[in-house]
Amino acid sequence: MTDNVKVLIVDDHPLFRDALEVALIKSAIKPRDIKSVSTVSDAVNGLTAEDFNLVLLDLNLSDSQGFEGLSRIKAANALVPVIIVSATETAQAYGTAKSLGASAYIPKSSPLDAITDAIKSVLAGEEAFPEGPSDQDSSNSAAAEKLASLTPAQHRVMSCLSEGLLNKQIAFEMGISEATVKAHMTAIFRKLGANNRTQALLVFRDATRL
Numbered sequence: 001m002t003d004n005v006k007v008l009i010v011d012d013h014p015l016f017r018d019a020l021e022v023a024l025i026k027s028a029i030k031p032r033d034i035k036s037v038s039t040v041s042d043a044v045n046g047l048t049a050e051d052f053n054l055v056l057l058d059l060n061l062s063d064s065q066g067f068e069g070l071s072r073i074k075a076a077n078a079l080v081p082v083i084i085v086s087a088t089e090t091a092q093a094y095g096t097a098k099s100l101g102a103s104a105y106i107p108k109s110s111p112l113d114a115i116t117d118a119i120k121s122v123l124a125g126e127e128a129f130p131e132g133p134s135d136q137d138s139s140n141s142a143a144a145e146k147l148a149s150l151t152p153a154q155h156r157v158m159s160c161l162s163e164g165l166l167n168k169q170i171a172f173e174m175g176i177s178e179a180t181v182k183a184h185m186t187a188i189f190r191k192l193g194a195n196n197r198t199q200a201l202l203v204f205r206d207a208t209r210l
Contacts, residue, residue, distance in 0.1 A: 005123065006033045006051065006052045006053050006054075007033060007056065008035050008036075008037065008046055009021070009034065009036040009055075010040065010055060010058060010061070010069070010073075011038065011056070011061075011085065012038040012039070012061050012062060013058070016058075017036045019112065019115075021036070022112065023115040024119060026116045027123065035052075038061065038062070039061055039062055039063045039064075040057075040061055040072050043057070043076075044073065044076045047080065048076060052077075053081070054083065054119075055073060055080055055083070056082075056083050056085050056119075057069055057073060057082055057085065058085055059093075065209075066209045067097065067144075067209070068162065070100050070101070070102060071147065071159060071204070071207075071208055074155055075155035075156040078152035081122050081123075082102050082103060083103060083104040083118065083122055083128075084097045084104070084106065086105070086108060087107070087108045087109070089109065089130070093105070095141060095144075096141070096144045096207070098127070099144035099145055099147075099207075100147060100148055100207065100208075101148065103122045104118045104122050104127055104128035105128070105129050143204075143207035146203055147192070147203065147207040147208075153174070154184050156173075157170055157174070157181060157185065157188060158188060158200070160174070161197060161200065162204055167181045167185075185197075
């Protein structure tokens with residue numbers, strides 16, 4: 001099951017990266033197939049350059065906060081399973097992660113065996129989310145559901161928009177025409193219930209905040 005499974009760890013704490021590597025090795029992942037980076041930008045570059053079968057993602061990094069990193073990674077590769085690994089332990093966070101396409105959520109307080117079990121579950125095609133009281137904020141949940149309705153291409157456009165890129169720059173980044181970017185924008189505004197970029201960004205920030 002784990003032959004040739006390549007895993008990308010996205011975490012800026014060396015000690016916790018080491019702990020995740022131990023959990024991956026206990027899950028029968030070969031050390032040579034584990035790569036670690038400390039920023040979402042490096043993760044996106046890595047996903048563009050290589051084929052990974054799993055991503056382990058911290059929520060708070062130097063270049064992303066909350067679920068922005070998850071959105072950017074899903075925009076870069078919609079199919080790769082992502083496990084959120086975070087010190088934030090709330091039902092709201094678990095629900096938002098699931099709405100935005102994560103396959104699992106591992107609180108950083110979890111024992112090593114629980115981390116290993118979650119990794120094995122995801123590699124087997126299952127989900128793994130902690131149980132918790134239903135306290136998810138309704139506005140956050142609604143925004144996350146709207147964002148989850150976007151196609152992979154629309155996610156990429158939204159991710160570029162959140163970075164402040166103009167249509168011409170988005171077109172260059174994605175290798176598409178400006179007319180196609182505008183068509184994506186129209187569809188994004190409709191799905192998010194927004195009339196302009198500012199309103200779309202507000203929905204994006206509501207969806208990705210902790």
